[in-house]
Amino acid sequence: MTHEAAKEKLGEFAASQALSLGVELELQLLSTHHYDMAPYAPDMLALLKNAKVPGSIVPEVTASMIEISTGICQDAQDAYEQLSVTRDALVKAADRLNITLAGGGTHPFQQWHQQRIYDKPRFKEMTALYGYLTKQFTIFGQHVHVGCPSADDALMMLHRLSRYIPHFIALSASSPFVQGQDTAFDSARLNSVFAFPLSGRAPFALHWEDFERYFDKMAATGVIHSMKDFYWDIRPKPEFGTVEVRVFDTPLSIDRAAQLAAYVQALGAWFLSEQPFEPSEDDYLVYTYNRFQACRFGLDGTYVDPVSSEQHSLREHIALTLQKISSYAPANGSNALQDLKQVLGPQGNDACWLRERYAKVQQLPEVVRQASLRFSGRG
Secondary structure, three states: OOHHHHHHHHOOOOOOOOOOEEEEEEEEEEEOOOOOEOOOHHHHHHHOOOOOOOOEEEEOOEOOEEEEEOOOEOOHHHHHHHHHHHHHHHHHHHHHHOEEEEOOOOOOOOOHHHOOEOOOHHHHHHHHHHOHHHHHOOOOEEEEEEEOOOHHHHHHHHHHHHOOHHHHHHHHOOEOEEOOEEOOOOEOHHHHHHOOOOEEOOOOOOOHHHHHHHHHHHHHHOOOOOHHHOEEOEEEEOOOOEEEEEEEEOOOOHHHHHHHHHHHHHHHHHHHHHOOOOOOHHHHOOHHHHHHHHHHHHHHOEEEOOOOOOEEEHHHHHHHHHHHHHHHOOHHHHHHHHHHHHHHOOOOOHHHHHHHHHHHHOOHHHHHHHHHHHHHOOO
């Protein structure tokens, strides 16, 4: 591919309103008989073809998954209201098909080899390239887009947010069970993402021309053709004018999804207002270690400050950060941040909720049933 063709693929960065939000949720489609996954995405999409929802409803890589997204949101309350409308439309359609839906970063006992690839050219290309990893990608994440007024602002936002990747993982973790086993991870989902060769962190670039040069070089190798080929934890989304945070597990409720979006927005508002630190390559010295700690131990993990080398518990570091940024949250985001603080207390994150339910009932299908009631707002 020539450099010119590569630039056409990357495209211009479309400026957007600073700190506007967009939320995407990947969801599980479940049988109401045994609460294993059910390949009903084509049927759901057919039923919802003309649904009046604020964002979109689209297929995902396997047929037991579906993805919903909001339109452009001003704050967490706006995101919650948009997600509520779409969630209710999904629940109504699922009832007609005698299936149900749930959040969670993994399905606790599905077998990857039983999944069907959704009939879409991109997903078939993924299968040809990645083999069994594509079916193992039956995992579920929340993506949060935050608006940036310029391309350079987006790169600065990306690298500042990178310090808080462990926060996002620990707060959203909801994937302790895989293939019927407790993995001892709060977020086992990200282990599947890390298996892809173009996953992990973005390259360090603070100016869009430098990022374009990187993209052009990668495209010239033939390894990538568009931004979709990068599975980074955070990546710029030029056509939307956003930075997209991709490490969140899908929460068990849309309430938590809105709270996590509020956290990203408040961090972004703090960055824009105070310019609290200059990102550097050294920020990434302990990036993978901090990421692992959050995946493995959740809120009980260790956070190593990349600048001072001081060690904190993640729970403590998140509490300090929430205290620091709460005044920067929009009025309609403050309540969501206050609710998010509850995760730091005895109730813990969604991984804790799932483990507590399993300890009581000792049956994973029953845990999934209860999770589906929680997502639908019926539990």
